[in-house]
Amino acid sequence: MSQPACLSPNKIIITFFSARSCVMASPLQSLVNDDSRYLKSFQLFLERSSEHQCMRDFIHQQLPDILASIGNGKSHLNVIGVGSGAGEIDLEMLSELRQKHPGVTVDNEVVEPSSQQLHVYKVSVAQKKDIDYISFTWNKMTASEFEEHWKEKKPTKKADFIHMIQMLYYVKDPGATISFFQSLLDKNGKLLIILVSGRSGWGKLWRTHRQELCTPDLSQCVTTEDIKRILDSKGVRYQSYELPSQMDITECFTEGDEEGELLLDFLTEVLNFSKTASPELKADVLKLLRQPDCSVESEGRVVFNNNLEAIVIDQQP
Numbered sequence: 411m412s413q414p415a416c417l418s419p420n421k422i423i424i425t426f427f428s429a430r431s432c433v434m435a436s437p438l439q440s441l442v443n444d445d446s447r448y449l450k451s452f453q454l455f456l457e458r459s460s461e462h463q464c465m466r467d468f469i470h471q472q473l474p475d476i477l478a479s480i481g482n483g484k485s486h487l488n489v490i491g492v493g494s495g496a497g498e499i500d501l502e503m504l505s506e507l508r509q510k511h512p513g514v515t516v517d518n519e520v521v522e523p524s525s526q527q528l529h530v531y532k533v534s535v536a537q538k539k540d541i542d543y544i545s546f547t548w549n550k551m552t553a554s555e556f557e558e559h560w561k562e563k564k565p566t567k568k569a570d571f572i573h574m575i576q577m578l579y580y581v582k583d584p585g586a587t588i589s590f591f592q593s594l595l596d597k598n599g600k601l602l603i604i605l606v607s608g609r610s611g612w613g614k615l616w617r618t619h620r621q622e623l624c625t626p627d628l629s630q631c632v633t634t635e636d637i638k639r640i641l642d643s644k645g646v647r648y649q650s651y652e653l654p655s656q657m658d659i660t661e662c663f664t665e666g667d668e669e670g671e672l673l674l675d676f677l678t679e680v681l682n683f684s685k686t687a688s689p690e691l692k693a694d695v696l697k698l699l700r701q702p703d704c705s706v707e708s709e710g711r712v713v714f715n716n717n718l719e720a721i722v723i724d725q726q727p
């Protein structure tokens with residue numbers, strides 16, 4: 411398939427057609443194309459939200475039972491983390507895994523394309539005590555590059571636990587990505603996916619402004635509702651868990667506020683959204699973000715519904 415003229419490998423320009431002005435074209439660039447601004451806005455998002463806290467609650471309350479069921483009594487477990495970022499959440503899951511399987515050794519494959527994130531992950535590992543039981547393999551690559559690499563090498567090993575936490579937005583075909591990784595699971599193996607819930611503020615924002623905000627060659631605006639639809643259509647069985655979470659977006663409503671602009675970039679996934687979006691789109695998005703489907707207002711703060719959902723898939727029968 412030939413590439414549209416507005417898409418180059420390094421720079422995606424989204425041309426949108428505003429319903430009001432009919433054919434008003436505006437070049438909006440995707441935030442994912444600017445690694446450093448993406449990381450800055452992601453870091454700020456983590457500070458302003460309970461994103462990692464709600465994952466930790468899940469890891470300590472629900473995940474232990476899920477992890478207890480993997481491994482089939484083996485003394486060595488294979489784990490694959492896809493889109494691990496700086497690894498904070500991965501390390502927490504690995505520690506829970508060890509508690510459920512004392513004495514096991516673990517081979518942990520990390521699949522992460524950002525060298526900055528991988529570096530931070532490696533530094534945390536170097537500083538951490540009591541993780542000699544884990545051997546790390548660092549794959550600086552995307553999920554699809556890992557898939558190619560795996561198919562070329564044809565390893566015989568199977569995975570006991572695979573996780574993709576907040577990463578399926580960045581692949582072209584989430585259904586195919588899930589199928590590939592599910593095919594790597596060993597007997598009793600589990601694949602854990604965490605994404606924003608379809609019932610979150612993100613779901614409302616993306617259902618309303620998909621055309622203007624979402625990059626067409628990625629599944630960027632995917633929620634767990636979409637993933638469950640894909641799994642249902644293929645007859646794949648899964649369990650799901652809602653993870654309540656919030657994000658304080660008050661600063662987004664102060665014109666010119668630097669952090670508010672960074673958060674708006676993260677929310678819209680558009681680079682410099684405040685400066686590059688049309689005044690109509692900006693006004694529409696800001697109005698929507700305040701609506702009850704997206705946020706609640708309390709004590710002068712605007713609190714966005716950042717609920718996540720975890721989906722757990724078994725090995726293919």
Ligand SMILES: C[S@@+](CC[C@H](N)C(=O)[O-])C[C@H]1O[C@@H](n2cnc3c(N)ncnc32)[C@H](O)[C@@H]1O
Pocket residue numbers: 452492493494495496497499521522523524527551552553554574575576577580581
């Ligand atoms: C929102 S962050 C989540 C990081 C981490 N899992 C967490 O929850 O804190 C998404 C991560 O996916 C990585 N990523 C982006 N595109 C990817 C791809 N095609 N394959 C694998 N990982 C990707 C990014 O570099 C980033 O570290």
